[in-house]
Amino acid sequence: MKESERIINEVAQGFIQLDEGVSWFSALEPAQQKSVLREVVSYSMQAHATVEDGREGVVRSGVKPTANPAVMIVREPLPDRMAKIINLPHSENVKAFRVLVAAFAVADTRRRETQCKGRCGHEWHNLIL
Numbered sequence: 001m002k003e004s005e006r007i008i009n010e011v012a013q014g015f016i017q018l019d020e021g022v023s024w025f026s027a028l029e030p031a032q033q034k035s036v037l038r039e040v041v042s043y044s045m046q047a048h049a050t051v052e053d054g055r056e057g058v059v060r061s062g063v064k065p066t067a068n069p070a071v072m073i074v075r076e077p078l079p080d081r082m083a084k085i086i087n088l089p090h091s092e093n094v095k096a097f098r099v100l101v102a103a104f105a106v107a108d109t110r111r112r113e114t115q116c117k118g119r120c121g122h123e124w125h126n127l128i129l
């Protein structure tokens with residue numbers, strides 16, 4: 001499993017705090033950061049994230065609701081909005097990471113508690129720490 005995949009899922013499952021994920025993310029080069037943002041969006045789609053998850057994510061993210069990524073993640077159509085969040089200037093990368101990972105955590109937690117309840121074959125839901 002890639003480091004980025006592990007860290008994103010550790011945050012989603014509460015093994016590490018979002019702030020710890022942000023510390024890791026902040027140390028990456030801007031181009032790597034964009035690649036991680038694309039990854040979080042892809043996981044969010046797999047987890048069937050909704051704009052409701054986006055709203056809850058914004059609350060948990062520590063990002064102001066008026067910040068660009070926070071405004072965009074609560075609007076339909078979500079896949080399109082998430083793609084636009086990835087394309088924001090690099091200066092928005094950290095806010096984008098906070099909002100996207102927090103929203104993914106909401107969607108993924110629902111999935112773990114329903115479809116994946118008990119046992120599942122997803123490697124990222126069976127992290128051995």
Ligand SMILES: [Zn+2]
Nearest residue numbers: 116120122125
């Ligand atoms: Zn699973």
